[in-house]
Amino acid sequence: MTEGTTCVDVTELNPAPTPAEVFQYFKALPLPQLTTSVQPPGGTVLVGLPTIFFTDAPVEQVFTVDIRGFQVVITAEAREFTWHTGDGGAVVTSEGPGAPYPDQTVTYDYTSGTYDSYLTVTWGGTFTVDGSAPVEVAGTTTTDGPVVQLVAVEARAVLTNPYD
Structure with missing residues (x-):
């Protein structure tokens, strides 16, 4: 007893x-x-032809952390993509990661010059505590990708003699 x-x-x-x-x-x-x-591709883009932006990196990440003895699984999701064109502060915003040709969704038209472009991603997410139902994380955070230098050139037509 x-x-x-x-x-x-x-x-x-x-x-x-x-x-x-x-x-x-x-x-x-x-x-x-x-x-x-x-x-x-290659860093040279053409004036008068839309430049296509996209990322093929993973847009969802899963992390497991210990908070005061609780197992917390956080699923981070890329929710907004801000493409900095390097063109005087111009930005293009999308909800998705863009796509390459022929399914492009994010484009920008450049004038002649050299531009530093990069991608800012706004991350949101959900979490579970010891296997509970998912709950929304109480805010967002951002990451900036590496700078990609682009040179916009103007293509010029050249007449040639086909009989030469």
């Missing part, structure tokens, strides 16, 4: 992580810096 033993619910002493608490961890995650791909 055991005397004086009682069960204590420790949940009140160590409550599950809140969305705001998980957000602090979310901001510190090593989220990828997505690389900008362009078409035409």
Whole structure:
């Protein structure tokens, strides 16, 4: 016989992580810096021909972290893509990662010059605590991808004699 033993619910002493608490961890995650791909490839684009922007990097990342003894699984999702064109502050925003030709969804027309472009991704996400139902993370964070230098050139028509 055991005397004086009682069960204590420790949940009140160590409550599950809140969305705001998980957000602090979310901001510190090593989220990828997505690389900008362009078409035409090679860094030279043509004036008068839309330049196609896209990224083929993963747009979802899953992380497992320990918060005060709770196993928290955070699924980070790329929710907004901001393509900095390097053209005097011009940006193009999309909800998706773009796509290469012929399914392009993000394009920009350049004038002659040299431009530094890059991609900023806004990440949001959901999380579970010890296998619970998913809950929305309480905010977003951003990452900037590496700079891609583009040179916009103007193609000129040249008449030739087909009989030479």
